[in-house]
Amino acid sequence: MRKKCTALILLLSILLPALASCGHLPVPDEDALFRQFTLDLFRQEVSADTITLNYTVQEPESYGIQDTPASLGSFSTDTAVSAASIENCLSLLQDFRYRKLSPENQLTFDVLKSYLETALLGAPYALYEEPLSPxxxxxxxxxxxxxxxxxxxxxxxxxxxxxxxxxxxxxxxxxxxxxxxxxxxxxxxxxxxxxxxxxxxxxxxxxxxxxxxxxxxxxxxxxxxxxxxxxxxxxxxxxxxxxxxxxxxxxxxxxxxxxxxxxxxNDGGLCYYPNGKRYYEYIVKRDTGSARTVPQLQNLTRRQMAEDLSAMQSVTPLSGEDSSFALADSSPEAILADLKEKTAGSFPSLPEVTTEIKFVQEEMAEYVSPAFYMVPPVDNSQENVIYINRGHLPDDLTLFTTLAHEGYPGHLYQNVYYASTDPDPIRSLLSFGGYTEGWATYVEMLSYYFTGIDEDRALLEQKNASLILGLYALADMGIHYDGWSLTETVSFFRSFGITDTETIREIYDLIIGDPGNYLKYYIGYVEFLELKKTAVKEWGEDFSQKRFHKAVLDTGPAPFEIVEKAVKEKK
Structure with a gap:
């Protein structure tokens, strides 16, 4: 799980650099002006609190950042100030002549504009946000x-x-x-x-x-x-x-x-709050990066689940003797090395990096995710850390696929690769959970086929994992958009053979406490599958896994409409 220590809050005091108007001085071109604008914005936002600064840059001085006071930030309920800040930044951004920008800067422009427009939709809902989610x-x-x-x-x-x-x-x-x-x-x-x-x-x-x-x-x-x-x-x-x-x-x-x-x-979904359904539509858009409406996403989820079920029915069910999976070396370091080697042919090459594996303290295992990757500073992506919560990883297969999600070719790989393209620093502060978690889930699903287990079993395990995540996504939308009660949620899961009421209650509570969280993973994953279909159609015989992966990785975290546009332009 990719962790961001703070949300981007755009301030009013963003200033374009003073430019000499004298005829004998060179006038900066549009690209230079734009890069100065995004650098000023980056400096301002990354300095908003000390943890963001420490995690984002290793050497602040190299970005012109000095003498920032130690601060953890604060929580604000002033929606008017938030909205005005975003509107101000959007206005400054739109003053640039888009056609005069380089393709790289046009991409940054598009991503930043989309991020700000989505943030503006959420500005009235500050008090709906929950900083204490499970x-x-x-x-x-x-x-x-x-x-x-x-x-x-x-x-x-x-x-x-x-x-x-x-x-x-x-x-x-x-x-x-x-x-x-x-x-x-x-x-x-x-x-x-x-x-x-x-x-x-x-x-x-x-x-x-x-x-x-x-x-x-x-x-x-x-x-x-x-x-x-x-x-x-x-x-x-x-x-x-x-x-x-x-x-x-x-x-x-x-x-x-x-x-x-x-x-x-309200002990139910967001739709029971005043304007709660609109707020949920906003967080779905923000967290998935998908342009589809909630009903469209429900249909997309059901269609993918039907495809998964059909694929499972096409192979022979597992016998009891096939149910175990054990690695010769189940250490996280060995698994990451194995994944790096086996996925090399389908993904672009990566600079050499170091990876430290840390374990969550046993006493806190219940309250921490199964695993998570710590995003390194933008100026030092060579040193990486992955945390493992052994209390949530019961077997070797789960550990293998989890490390694919967090490491190779998941979060670690995606972050290090994108950093190697030398993107505009402002891109590191723009969070697109659908892209980042969707990518990690997409490659996690691919990893089942790199385990070395029988091909039919790999398909059954992968499709089952996809189906379960699809169920959580439908439940998220059902609870928060359609207003499912706990009883209706229990009935829904039981219709798919999940009958443990206490387990369903725990899922229900997690979804109530963190709306849209499961959608980042599942909808992001399915949007990558849809992008792959687009690439196959657009590229024809020129399609390859490596070429597709390079196209989406080069684009970097962004809404899927922008990633799709980039894929089509690679024709």
């Missing part, structure tokens, strides 16, 4: 982001410690946001609230064994220019800050959510 919310992501905050200099350590001091005020802002949601009748369901309370309690209960302690010491050891006595002082200060600032912030959050727990007015 598994992917602030309470889960922030500790991991702090653990991976890079220490390249002693000053980075000071900045990190300053961020810990900011935790109480940051969580105060978060609590105020949740109180504003409650006042507007938009607070989360009581079951999701209890999940957040339990997660906060589990976080602080770790005490001295907390992974924040071990990760801090490990990163300090890598700083050779920090004397031992200073390291000991930092460790002592860090411990004090965890107990004085971080743990109390989580306890305050848990208490605040407990106080608001029963203020929610």
């Amino acid at each position: 598994l992917t919310g602030v309470q889960s992501q922030l500790p991991i982001l702090l653990c991976e905050f890079s220490f390249d200099t002693p000053e980075d350590v000071d900045t990190y410690l300053s961020l810990l001091e900011e935790m109480p005020s940051y969580f105060t802002s978060l609590i105020s946001f949740e109180q504003a949601k409650a006042d507007a009748g938009l607070f989360m369901s009581s079951r999701n609230a209890q999940d957040i309370i339990d997660e906060c309690a589990a976080f602080t209960a770790l005490g001295d064994s907390h992974y924040l302690f071990s990760s801090f010491i490990s990163r300090l050891e890598g700083l050779s220019d920090l004397p031992p006595v200073q390291k000991e002082a930092c460790i002592s200060q860090h411990r004090d800050l965890i107990y004085d600032c971080v743990f109390p912030a989580y306890n305050r959050l848990a208490a605040a959510i407990a106080a608001l727990k029963d203020t929610g007015t």
Whole structure:
């Protein structure tokens, strides 16, 4: 799962560079003006909070970014300011003469314009957003982001410690946001609230064994220019800050959510809120990158599921003796090496990189995704980190396909490849979950055929995985767009042979707490399949897997309409 530490919020004070009007001075061309505009925008947005800055660039000075104060940011409910900021940026963008831009800059223009127009649709719905969603919310992501905050200099350590001091005020802002949601009748369901309370309690209960302690010491050891006595002082200060600032912030959050727990007015889908169906249409567009309406996406999902079922019926069912799968070497490093070798013929080559595998602490396994990839800085894509949650990966086949999703040729591969094309830095701040998660799911499905298992079994396993994800996608749209109750959701899953009511209840709660999340994966995946059909039709005999993959990878994260246009232009 590709993690972004903050959403892009566009500010009013974006200024085009002053240009000399004297005739004897050279006048910058449109491309130069445009690149200066996007660089100014990048500088401003990447500096909005310190974690975004630390994760996005390794050497801020090389981008002209200096002396930024340590900040975790804050949560705003001011929809008018947000809308005005986006409109201002759109106006500045549209002042450029599109036809005078290079093809590369036209692509950046198109992607940025689409991103801003979609963001503008969501501006009135600030209080509908839920920063505390299960598994992917602030309470889960922030500790991991702090653990991976890079220490390249002693000053980075000071900045990190300053961020810990900011935790109480940051969580105060978060609590105020949740109180504003409650006042507007938009607070989360009581079951999701209890999940957040339990997660906060589990976080602080770790005490001295907390992974924040071990990760801090490990990163300090890598700083050779920090004397031992200073390291000991930092460790002592860090411990004090965890107990004085971080743990109390989580306890305050848990208490605040407990106080608001029963203020929610809706335990069902978004469509039961005022304008909730429109808000859901917005997040579907934002999170999938698809131009299709929700009913069209429902039809697309059913059609793909029918194709998958038909494919499964065309092969012999598995016998009991074929049900196990074991790798000779099931270490994540060995699996990644195997995937890299086996997929080389179907994907463009990649620069050499290093990959560190880390494991989620056992005590937090219940509250963290099965695996996730940490996106490296734009100026250092050579060093990559993948987290594995062993509690959610029960067998070798699941581990293999998960590492395909997160590593080769999934998130790691896609990010490193795109970075090697030297894109405009602003592209790194524009999140398109349908493309990134859709790509990773698309190659995850391909990976079943690289396991070495029997071809029929590989097809059955892959189609079954696709069908299950399709069921989740239909349930997401059914709950939030059509208003399915829990009873209707149970009936839906039972019609496909899933009968465990408690499991269905857990799925229902996850979908209630994180609307549209499953769509990023499934709709993104199916849109890539549709793109492949387009490429086969457009290219004819010139079609190849590698050529198709190169076309979509060169385009980079974007709405699917833009990716499709790029594919057609490759004819």
